[in-house]
Amino acid sequence: MQNSEFALNPLFIDQVYERLLESISFGEMKPGERVRQSALAERLGVSRQPISHALQLLKHQGLVRDAGKQGVEVTPLDGAHVLQLYSVRAVLEEKAGYLAAERVRTKAGQAEANELSEALMHGTRALHAKAPRVELVRADYQFHMTLYKVSGNVVIQQMMTGQWPHILRSMMAVLEYGYGDAAGTAWEEHARITAHVLAGDSAAAAQACAAHMRRAEQELRSRFEALELLTRE
Secondary structure, eight states, X not given: OOSHHHHTOHHHHHHHHHHHHHHHHTTSSOXXXXXXXXXXXXXXXXXXXXXXXXXXHHHHTTSEEEOGGGOXXXXXXXXXXXXXXXXXXXXXXHHHHHHHHHHHHTTTTHHHHHHHHHHHHHHXXXXXXXXXXXXXXXXXHHHHHHHHHHHTOHXXXXXXXXXHHHHHHHHHHHSOTTSTTHHHHHHHHHHHHHHHHHTTOHHHHHHHHHHHHHHHHHHHHHHHHHTTSSOOO
């Protein structure tokens, strides 16, 4: 797999990129960790060329950065940036909830609504089974991506797809998701959102999404402050 034909194949580069993206998003590669291309190439069984191309893509996303003589590192978490992201996310989530319920009410999004119910059930089962944190976070991601799909707004889907790696790694790194009441509260809120969407109540769905985002942002801010990733105002 290390010949130039494979290394320069765009599809092959995409596969390496997706593998590294997942490693960063779900905390296998930690914030601030040095990225050693030779070690990655050996681990993935590829040449350094696709690794280099994939890292350039990740750099454009702000997920890795230059680290001087150290080469490249996973970008450290920036609490202020993530909270700004959550402020924008709150607007898009509220809109997605509203549109999703509207589409269900008019029967346009019924098939996708069934997927939302399935995403809720999957996450709830993982919660009750006390699944590992990474599984709960994956289920959270899938729930929200399904909500965007039900909304029918492709722009919301595209915008949030690009930002979820930042959300995921902040959840994995600082939220201790799955411990205490954090996961239970989140899935109770997901259940309320789903109920309003399935009922076609757009105003209530939007309000439930907004409340979910307010609580999540407040919890995130508290965690960032506790870990000194955010200066208290």
